[in-house]
Amino acid sequence: NAGVTQTPKFQVLKTGQSMTLQCAQDMNHEYMSWYRQDPGMGLRLIHYSVGAGITDQGEVPNGYNVSRSTTEDFPLRLLSAAPSQTSVYFCASRGEASYEQYFGPGTRLTVT
Amino acid sequence: GEDVEQSLFLSVREGDSSVINCTYTDSSSTYLYWYKQEPGAGLQLLTYIFSNMDMKQDQRLTVLLNKKDKHLSLRIADTQTGDSAIYFCADTGGGNKLTFGTGTQLKVEL
Secondary structure (H helix, E strand, O other), X not given: OOOEEEEOOEEEEOOOOOXXXXXXXXXXXXXXXXXXXXXXXXXEEEEEEEEOOXXXXXXXXXXXXXXXXXXXXXXXXXXXOOHHHOEEEEEEEEOOOOOOOEEOOOEEEEEO | OOOEEEOOEEEEEOOOOEEEEEEEOOOOOOEEEEEEEOOOOOEEEEEEEEOOOOEEEXXXXXXXXXXXXXXXXXXXXXXXXXXXXXXXXXXXXXXXXXXEOOOEEEEEEO
């Protein structure tokens, strides 16, 4: 199993550009989440999904969209990037009957 | 909403014990977790404790939970340089979403 994979590892965007951060898992997990990590603020939940076709907002959803058309994939879209979205983004997944979340390696995004 | 707090930094000498503390506000928490993040990497689950337990030991790790005070701690015995990392506590509250603390940067000095 590859676990949770994220692409790209690094990305630089200009203000106003759009992009999609990719996340995939091969463990057949129902739950998938996107977090952002900022210094001194821990991880904050952006969006999450409890299964294909079902998504919901987390703590900091503004400026981000998600969709879950398959169990394996959970892309995060930035519609119009802003410098405040400079952060490290982590995708995570877990099975329905499990307490353990598995994290991807992260995407470091810089918006200039 | 739920609030989880940790001190930002801890420095210890190699071979000493480290104690990382965490406080949380949601009294309906069912699971509480400790994650470790090494530089440039994602988070890795270290250990967890159910809310009906007050202690869990796993090799060099001891987790203590004081549910009355909503206080969680992680003790690392015989701390090694490889233990240098950021440690996050997290809890699920009464649902499926994890709320993370700010993270404690552990520095192990020779």
